Amino acid sequence: MQFRFEKRAEPSRTMLYVTPVAAVLLTMVLGAIIFTIIGYDGIGAVREIFFTPLTNSLKWQDLAVKAAPPLIIGGGLSIGYRANVWNIGAEGQYIVGGLAATGVALLTQDMSGWWILPLMGIAGIAGGMAYVAVPAFLRVRLKVNEILTTLMLTYVAVNILNYLVFGPWKSPTSFGQPQTVAFNDSQSLPYIIEGTIVQAGAPIAIIVALVAWFVMSRTMFGFQVTTVGAAPKAAAYAGFSANKTILAVLFISGGLAGLAGMLEAAGPFGRMVPQFPSNYGFTAIIVAFLGRLHPIGVLFAGVVLAITFVGGEVAQTTIALPNPAVGIFQAMMLFLLLAGDVLVRYRIVRAGATGGREAI
Amino acid sequence: MSATLLIAMLITMIGASTPILLAALGELVVEKSGVLNLGIEGMMLTGAVVGFAVTYTTGNPWLGITIAALAGAAVSMIFAFLTLSLSANQVATGLALTIFGTGFSALFGSEYTGKPLELFKSIFPASLAEDPYLRLIFGHSPLVYFSFFMVFAVWWFLSRTRAGLILRAVGENDVSAHSIGYSVIGIRYGAVAFGGAMAGVGGACFPLLLTPQWVEGLTAGRGWIALALVVFAAWRPLRLLAGAYLFGLIATMELYTQAAGGVFRIIAPEMWASLPYLATIGVLVIISLGRSANANAPACLGKPFEAGH
Numbered sequence: 066m067q068f069r070f071e072k073r074a075e076p077s078r079t080m081l082y083v084t085p086v087a088a089v090l091l092t093m094v095l096g097a098i099i100f101t102i103i104g105y106d107g108i109g110a111v112r113e114i115f116f117t118p119l120t121n122s123l124k125w126q127d128l129a130v131k132a133a134p135p136l137i138i139g140g141g142l143s144i145g146y147r148a149n150v151w152n153i154g155a156e157g158q159y160i161v162g163g164l165a166a167t168g169v170a171l172l173t174q175d176m177s178g179w180w181i182l183p184l185m186g187i188a189g190i191a192g193g194m195a196y197v198a199v200p201a202f203l204r205v206r207l208k209v210n211e212i213l214t215t216l217m218l219t220y221v222a223v224n225i226l227n228y229l230v231f232g233p234w235k236s237p238t239s240f241g242q243p244q245t246v247a248f249n250d251s252q253s254l255p256y257i258i259e260g261t262i263v264q265a266g267a268p269i270a271i272i273v274a275l276v277a278w279f280v281m282s283r284t285m286f287g288f289q290v291t292t293v294g295a296a297p298k299a300a301a302y303a304g305f306s307a308n309k310t311i312l313a314v315l316f317i318s319g320g321l322a323g324l325a326g327m328l329e330a331a332g333p334f335g336r337m338v339p340q341f342p343s344n345y346g347f348t349a350i351i352v353a354f355l356g357r358l359h360p361i362g363v364l365f366a367g368v369v370l371a372i373t374f375v376g377g378e379v380a381q382t383t384i385a386l387p388n389p390a391v392g393i394f395q396a397m398m399l400f401l402l403l404a405g406d407v408l409v410r411y412r413i414v415r416a417g418a419t420g421g422r423e424a425i
Numbered sequence: 426m427s428a429t430l431l432i433a434m435l436i437t438m439i440g441a442s443t444p445i446l447l448a449a450l451g452e453l454v455v456e457k458s459g460v461l462n463l464g465i466e467g468m469m470l471t472g473a474v475v476g477f478a479v480t481y482t483t484g485n486p487w488l489g490i491t492i493a494a495l496a497g498a499a500v501s502m503i504f505a506f507l508t509l510s511l512s513a514n515q516v517a518t519g520l521a522l523t524i525f526g527t528g529f530s531a532l533f534g535s536e537y538t539g540k541p542l543e544l545f546k547s548i549f550p551a552s553l554a555e556d557p558y559l560r561l562i563f564g565h566s567p568l569v570y571f572s573f574f575m576v577f578a579v580w581w582f583l584s585r586t587r588a589g590l591i592l593r594a595v596g597e598n599d600v601s602a603h604s605i606g607y608s609v610i611g612i613r614y615g616a617v618a619f620g621g622a623m624a625g626v627g628g629a630c631f632p633l634l635l636t637p638q639w640v641e642g643l644t645a646g647r648g649w650i651a652l653a654l655v656v657f658a659a660w661r662p663l664r665l666l667a668g669a670y671l672f673g674l675i676a677t678m679e680l681y682t683q684a685a686g687g688v689f690r691i692i693a694p695e696m697w698a699s700l701p702y703l704a705t706i707g708v709l710v711i712i713s714l715g716r717s718a719n720a721n722a723p724a725c726l727g728k729p730f731e732a733g734h
Contacts (some may be wrong), residue, residue, distance in 0.1 A: 392528025
């Protein structure tokens, strides 16, 4: 039997929501097969990566910790991607946000007070925004492709980080270790649940998602972003400035990446170290797409990605699966999601059949 | 500065440029056919790990490079299938390919950490390369000569052959090319496979030509720089050669400034290491200042083609 694609008059909303779930499920099936073929315990890998973090209640707090940064960054990126603005250097803005917060921490080393953390937060956001300002300006003024500029600056950010922690910011008491002094109590995020490792990052991530949802679906700005991305000409007719929208979405995504950097620095890390870049900025790209660029979808996608992160660590210890395997699972999810996109725009019909009668 | 040192610098620079040049040549052909593949970095990493593994296991770098090319082409087919057959978003799919290649190379590369590899050295007799000037001609790895050859081959293919003309037609006006009977999708598949193979060889250059050991993420963004180079070269192979060497020069500057010391020490090594990336941005800015920045870009670049519309 032959099949062919037939374009839908309207993109299918059902498929829009079904395909991400299908992509995750299919990743498990294909992943189990592929990893078995290449000589690992494929079924064990899928079990440990996708299910153990959910069934083992000891791992739930890890999930909350790991989900926060990609959620916050992914929320910002999804707004930008809606406007067809491709900031893929969130990793760099995350690093610079962390560095800016660390800068404040080092200046307030001998001080204490409730105001220090908010100040670090503002510094983180400002750092991320400042770091995206160059690509934003170049894109708007000179039409320089933001994909390349934001990504190039990520490599530069890693160098800035190394310069600081190996050089001027190195703690005098670290016995030669490249790291800053540890943050004091006023510079560290509080634990929101007594006796766990869950800090303020997780609730902030949820707040960001809710605010993003409100802005994107209930305000004129959200409408403007969507229109500029989907129908630039219509947007121009409506009087929406494409350049202002591009600037706004880049600053939002950069600021949120910077905030995530501050939350990681003042949270799980507690000081600045060379290991600070955690690939959250790149994971957030998958989160944004898997969440269908919808703030609430991003919330779910962020949790799914956090599950694979935590599960990857589990699989490393229980079945000796090397950690990069997680990256392959994450890439497979994105591949399958993109493949599934065809079902949103097309229906599959039996060759020879006309109209939608025998359509699946 | 002595001539010997200058020649040694030139040879290092040419070596450092070669992976970028090869990958960029591949992408140039891909983009000429109207497709934007952002997965170069992923394909290079795939080629790097496969090239390392095969060369390490068999001791035969020729075989290593051949398999690296095939591996690069193979992973590029994931991209081709998604974007060409299923009309998936090219930007997102290219990114996914890079994420995939990063994971793939890290997974299979880890077991080669700390294992030594022999560099793929010149095939000419060593006596020919003793004289510093003759070394400039005979002292390179076969990969370097291959990159020279490919610059010429791609130029010749695109501007002097009928097949090249058809490929360009597909990139400039896919609807017209389709209506006079050319298979737009088929030609683009071919271009993407070529781009993948070239990125695979470019990736294999890292362990075989530059540092004979396995380092995770060893391409360090060179795939993205290759992408920028294609824009810089205005989609012309000969300008690509000049651009790649300019970047090779900047990338090797870090080595020489460290050795030279003195004034250069004022600037931190991390700053020198950042230079290729900053220079890439600088170059993009300079081209965009030009009157017709993207005038040479293939008209259908990045746009999906759907037959029957």
